[in-house]
Amino acid sequence: MITLNNNFHLLPESYLFSIVRQRLDAYRQNHPEDEIIRMDIGDVTRPIAPAAVAAMHAAVDELARTESFHGYGPEQGYLFLREAIADYDYRRLGIAITPDEIFISDGAKSDLGNLGELFSHRARVAVPDPGYPVYADDNIIDGRNRTDAPIIHLPLTPENHFVPPTPDRTPDLIYLCYPNNPTGASISRHDLSRWVDYARRVGAVIIYDSAYEAYIRDASLPHSIYEIEGAEEVAIEVRSFSKTGGFTGIRCGYTVVPHALKGCYADGTVAELHRLWMRRQSTKFNGASYISQRGAAALYTPEGRRQVEESIDYYMENARLLREGMAAAGYEAFGGENAPYVWVRTPDGMTSWEFFDHLLERYQLSSTPGAGFGTNGEGFVRLTAFNTRSNTLAALRRLRD
Numbered sequence: 267m268i269t270l271n272n273n274f275h276l277l278p279e280s281y282l283f284s285i286v287r288q289r290l291d292a293y294r295q296n297h298p299e300d301e302i303i304r305m306d307i308g309d310v311t312r313p314i315a316p317a318a319v320a321a322m323h324a325a326v327d328e329l330a331r332t333e334s335f336h337g338y339g340p341e342q343g344y345l346f347l348r349e350a351i352a353d354y355d356y357r358r359l360g361i362a363i364t365p366d367e368i369f370i371s372d373g374a375k376s377d378l379g380n381l382g383e384l385f386s387h388r389a390r391v392a393v394p395d396p397g398y399p400v401y402a403d404d405n406i407i408d409g410r411n412r413t414d415a416p417i418i419h420l421p422l423t424p425e426n427h428f429v430p431p432t433p434d435r436t437p438d439l440i441y442l443c444y445p446n447n448p449t450g451a452s453i454s455r456h457d458l459s460r461w462v463d464y465a466r467r468v469g470a471v472i473i474y475d476s477a478y479e480a481y482i483r484d485a486s487l488p489h490s491i492y493e494i495e496g497a498e499e500v501a502i503e504v505r506s507f508s509k510t511g512g513f514t515g516i517r518c519g520y521t522v523v524p525h526a527l528k529g530c531y532a533d534g535t536v537a538e539l540h541r542l543w544m545r546r547q548s549t550k551f552n553g554a555s556y557i558s559q560r561g562a563a564a565l566y567t568p569e570g571r572r573q574v575e576e577s578i579d580y581y582m583e584n585a586r587l588l589r590e591g592m593a594a595a596g597y598e599a600f601g602g603e604n605a606p607y608v609w610v611r612t613p614d615g616m617t618s619w620e621f622f623d624h625l626l627e628r629y630q631l632s633s634t635p636g637a638g639f640g641t642n643g644e645g646f647v648r649l650t651a652f653n654t655r656s657n658t659l660a661a662l663r664r665l666r667d
């Protein structure tokens with residue numbers, strides 16, 4: 267029989283969200299009359315921004331006619347979208363990222379999972395704990411969780427305001443995510459500068475996941491890592507239209523790999539990471555669909571921006587209600603001010619799964635157990651603001667009654 271990639275054997279067995287689903291299914295079977303309010307899902311609930319819907323309809327019609335048909339597009343993505351991104355997401359903030367440094371993808375998760383291919387199998391990796399499971403799992407699949415150099419877990423705790431200190435063991439590759447999933451925390455300009463300076467000093471690369479950038483309310487917080495001086499020499503930024511335009515089912519995101527970001531091969535030859543990523547994408551990816559890219563570009567029109575803002579306002583009002591409601595019900599709640607998640611400490615020393623069961627059995631509320639995001643997530647659950655207003659209010663009423 268063929269020998270398999272043994273690293274899959276080393277991956278944690280079951281995926282967090284499927285265990286949650288199994289427990290909910292079991293509860294429903296035993297209590298078919300109960301109505302569970304889902305507070306666990308990290309998926310948007312509002313439909314796609316109308317400007318994007320119209321643009322995608324028009325794109326389909328273009329593809330339906332010989333004169334305007336498009337086949338394969340550029341692997342890096344269409345220039346109309348890369349220009350809109352460079353203009354609105356960067357130039358507007360005084361950041362000199364060019365369209366050429368932007369790569370359109372079918373979503374942030376693919377890029378976060380694929381970027382590991384740019385680095386040596388011996389690279390030492392640091393991931394946030396708790397964190398989005400892809401960061402660690404991709405590196406386990408790539409063989410970077412070795413006994414002699416295990417993955418470094420950066421602790422996100424209430425004590426450090428969910429911004430970890432730089433580690434004792436020096437990593438080569440660092441994953442950071444702000445505004446943060448799952449803790450709902452944000453990072454200050456000062457703390458982000460500290461990480462950029464650290465990466466510059468030790469020669470590490472930061473993969474900065476800013477999927478929730480559009481949820482930032484506090485005007486003093488950085489939207490992009492490239493707002494920090496020198497970051498273009500040490501950072502890759504990954505973004506998504508999933509949580510802004512409601513694109514979780516459409517699939518479109520982008521990754522910025524600046525020309526200034528360099529590394530070296532085993533023989534010492536220096537190369538731009540941009541070159542490697544371009545080569546990687548043109549070898550293994552044929553581009554995001556024309557339709558989704560037309561849809562994404564429409565999110566940058568004045569109309570599209572207004573609609574995105576309106577959706578985010580809606581979710582952030584849910585986040586505020588959740589955060590304040592949980593506090594009023596006697597729980598210690600974090601986040602929810604610049605991110606659509608509220609991170610709740612379990613009461614009375616319960617484990618995350620015990621509290622998950624308690625919320626489900628007593629109030630018919632589902633949550634995501636923090637332990638599923640890493641060791642430091644133990645003792646917390648994540649509640650989502652991705653919900654209807656009426657469900658959010660109903661959930662809080664149940665907790666009060």
Ligand SMILES: *Cc1c(COP(=O)(O)O)cnc(C)c1O
Nearest residue numbers: 373374375398447477506508519
């Ligand atoms: C939702 C999310 C993404 C976006 O993933 P897509 O593949 O673009 O849908 C990326 N990172 C984090 C932390 C997320 O929560």
